[in-house]
Amino acid sequence: MVRACTSIVCTWFVWSLIYYGYLGFGWYVPLEYVLDNLTDVSKSRWIVRVYEVLLLGLVAMFFGWLGGWRQVWRRYAAPALKRLWDDPAPEQLGPASPGGPALWSELRAAGAHAAADRLVSDARSGSMNDVDFVRIAHVWAMVRIGRMPMADFTDTVLRLGAAAWTHPSGARDLPQRTAAHDLMTGQVRIGTVVQGPGDTPARGGFGLALSPAELGTSALAIGPSRSGKTSQLVRPVTEALCLQALARTATIITVGTGTEPAVPDDAFDIIIRLGDPRSLRDFDIYGGTHDSQQAASILAEALVGDLTSTVGPIAHSVPRAATALAELLGPFRAVHHRFPQVPELQELLSGNQDAIDSLRNALEAAGQDAYLRVLDKSSRETNAGEIIRALLRDRIAILEPLLAPRTHARPFLLGAALQEPQRIRIDLPTSGLAEASDVAARLVLAQFNIYAATRPDQTAFAFLVLDVAARAITTGSLHGVQRLRSAHAGVLLTLQLLDDIAESLHFPLLETVGCLVCWPGLSPRDTQRINDKRPNPYLTSSTPSDLSLVSMPSDHKNMAAPFLARLHS
Template sequence: MDTEGTYDSRGTRRDAVPRPATPPVPAVPPGPPADMNPPAPASPPAQPTPPAAPPTPAPVDSVPPPVPPAPPVPPPPGTAPGATLSTGPASPAVQSPFLTWLRTPRTAGGPGVWTFGHRPKPVEDPERVPTRRLVSGALIAFLCAWLLWALLSNNYLGNWWRLPLILFFPDSWRGTEGGALVADGYVWLVKGLIAFGFGRVGHWPELARRLAEPLLRHFRQRRETTQRTQPETDPAQWPHLRAAGAHGVADRLAAEARAGVMNDVDHARLERAWESVRAQPGRLAAFTDTVLREGASACAHPSGVRDLPVRTARHDLIAGQVRLGRATDDLRNPYEFRDVSMALDPAVLGTSLLAVGPPGAGKTGRLVRPVVESLCLQALAGRVAVVAVGPAGAGIGPDDAFDVVVKIGRPESAYDLDLYGGTTDPDEAAGVLAEALVGDMAHGLPGGDSRRAATALAQLLGPYRAAHGRFPSVPELRELLDGSQTALAALRAALDEAGQQAQARELDARVRQAAAAGDVGALLADRIALLDRPAFADFFDTRGGRRPFSLRALEHPLRVRIDLPERGHAEASRMLARLVLAQFTECAVGRADRSLFACLVLDDASHTVTPEALRGIQRLRSANAGAVLTLRTLDDVPEALRSALLGAVGCRMAYAGVTTWDGARFAEVWGTAWVETRDVTDRQIISDEPMTKVLHFIRRVVTGKAATVQSVTVRKVERERWSASELAHSVPPGHAVLSVTSVRGESAPPVLVDLRG
């Protein structure tokens, strides 16, 4: 496209994503966002065409996303399959679901609150009578008032209420016009007194005030809706483009929105492109030309895809949120969060998230997949780079929802994983690789950490790269770590031939240290042997025979999924998870362009949390990046790091079924809060009066209980927001307790959320 390379991925740098081999074919979006709730289709939709076979692997550090074929053109959003596609404007009487979604107001309600259609709750009033009770009381009071007036007016209670008329007015007034007026006035006065008295008892003024509040709220919403549909404020008319003078672009996009050929991803992508134009006004001409030519498909993702093949959660790309569930109407939840939808977005994921729950609690289906789905949608809009890591077959998402799928240990995988993270610095590569190999046992190494392991690896990686222009493969590195005389001699000869004397001294130092007792080289050889297996023979290639994926490509809006070979290779899977986590923290922080939010979603982070990993996670917040980690239990983290892990992340999630000792850690990090308690005391009434004693005796015989009097004591005490016992035993299945913190420092208290809605 003609946007001066803003959204084109050109292979001009070693860590860039090359342009696809063929130009992407724009596709009409397959449907509205999940929030639009289109009517059920009359017949099953056509299955999408399977993606094309990947091209022949090429030795590049970062891979281009495959270009899928053009899918069949579906009808506009909100219509059933098989309907005729119309390019004209929609009928004004029927508003498309996309326009409804676009015009829905979004009100900020604090971090973690779903803003789509959110209405802040009124200020809490502890003395407020529930509306249902207020209506019933008012109705009963009205019936009593009507009954009393009926009895008075029909003389069932006598004429005593007319006594003031008889005493204070002469008989000569009776039958006259003045007397009739006085009598009528007196009757209305009595009616007013009855209405006033029963109105006070039935809270009629309060009921009238509440009825006025729904009416005012209704008229206010109608006024806001009317204002949002005005040309100068209607988001579907792109007023900010018109204010900048781009009337032609705004007219073209407004027509596309009315015609039903634009979806929420297109809107978010074009808004992102406009942000880049505002940052660099010189791109305005290219942006205008592209949008006028291509319409809603302009500024497309390098893959050419404009939506995901399937959505399983509700998304709002204007706010960048994915809805997780609804906070329950529970007394343990703060008043302002009760019955409020909760969501996650990059603003809170930038502080990283830790979720703990037993197997089957719903971590993958109700957290990982919705979050990955949201990040993939935002990647298509040019806002996010996402890397999802999990066991093969975990259900993180379908293959065609990603640009790159690395299936380690499976021969059908079209992509490889760069073992060294795409770096050319031997020291950096050694540090990351040492973290993956021995990071989980750093405290058991001589010297107390993994620095000696990194030094030992650097003493081999540096010379090997100087001699061969690349890093060693897994079998070659294993031979060198094992101290193979043949491999070491060949490397020394290659260094002498290349004149690399400094690197030769590094190799000599490694040979001397290998002969010392307790050298770390033997341990590194044993750990790297876990990757030197027949199942991984075609992976971690450094000779350029495959297409390795490097996390150096995080500067591009990529959607990446890495499948770990957990079955049969559990220890190797954990090692690779530590490798990806170490590479991600290193590459995300080292990006030159941090405009994209980078997120790593690690499903099952067992035995991957190390001291170095914690330091890396803490640095992500300032680099516009974050990580989502799930654990079955905190026991999968070294005891010395459990509290540090909970302190390093800003978002914490405890699922139903956590153990009491895991709950104790969460209770500690969530702290205490001031709550109001009511202590009710029953005290038996003892009387010396004979008649009272008789009455108390009769009551005890009839009710079986002694006469008592209650005393209520109200006080404020400081208690844990959620105790360990409550987290372990009081969280219902399908629920979780969630607390979030935004990158701006705003925090929300822990809230019980129903994840099933």
């Protein structure tokens, strides 16, 4: 709209310059030729007016193209005129009138006329917004599949109306919306489709939107620093998922540096600031699992998942690290009924004799002979095993300043958080502790991959926005992201360059994600790699422009791969 209004002002300004001769009178040379050869002088005034209208039309067409007037007409003016022409007056819509979803015809068909009347009344009075509508519609879907009694639904609606089943935070909307949302379909608009090679003219000028159907295939955004990844993609997607969380249809976790958060603090239920002593929540390194093998796998992926060597003492480091950790986590949990905290794990990995003896005595007192043998086995490691344990010890020591537990902070369990529609933000340190931040980012991604895929209830969409993905992407994490597609979950990863990750991960990453968004300023090497794996006529050079490639899953009925989107609009 701002662009369209600006172009209107420019049209008026340029036409004034032409009309009053500030740009010369060369525009009227064709008119003078016509008037000189005119035999009927009485028609001259009408010819002048028609010529001026044509000239004004050319100026308006030019600035209308720049300002997107065609799109404004399609999105705003045409629907408004259609509603004014076609819709009946409000008083004509009786309680039993058939029609769209806002009349709750499904409730009436099921016999819940009183509940439908209450919801229609709240909508007409303005006390119901789109978040309320989607939230109640979601609960009604649970009734239809037998997960909630009809009587409970009707009673709650009659008592609370549009405020029924409000999000635990009590919020029914975000403090501010910066993007165009359609919560009925779960879509958020990210740009405008531009007609290009292979596209039909019907697509040109229409908005391009993302929904859980596309985000569930996971997304990768590549572009230089300050190219607009946050403002043009991360922010609208985060905002959309926060709204869907308020409607109880999604859970979102965002991970970033926290310096310039895409969405303000008051849009989240939980904010965890790693390494900040003022943070009210601690991040649990195990995510709340009670399985020592699963806990060891998560930690191994986070601590050594970035090591890609296939030869030497650190070859196959992740499974070997998982085994070494399980040999300590299992015995510790058997006697303490919990996993060791970061300082305790650091002592066990470093071979602190007092810590080992204390654990051994506790196992003997509890009669845990099997775990005693596991502990004794871990103390007889080979040289290669000692190298892995030394590496784990060093990485845990790096991680300790960020994740050491504090007495005043409540632990945050990511596995439990995914069971509820929550809005969670995790801020990594803005300066210093860079390696610890990398390990923490891998830890969050590893936990999300496991817990999102193994949720007992996968009705709500689970999504992770990882705005610092360069060192978090590993072979193991990519395998985990692939499993999210069938678990109603997905991730959004952002990179500045493909070279920020190991070269062996370039093609696996491009194969794993279903959505690819590229910003101007890509290096020629990145352009070539992307075209080699996902050929596209739009991505042909690294010349900066205002156009970016948006490649969507080709099997989705409402999306076609690829689209060219103007993300600045």
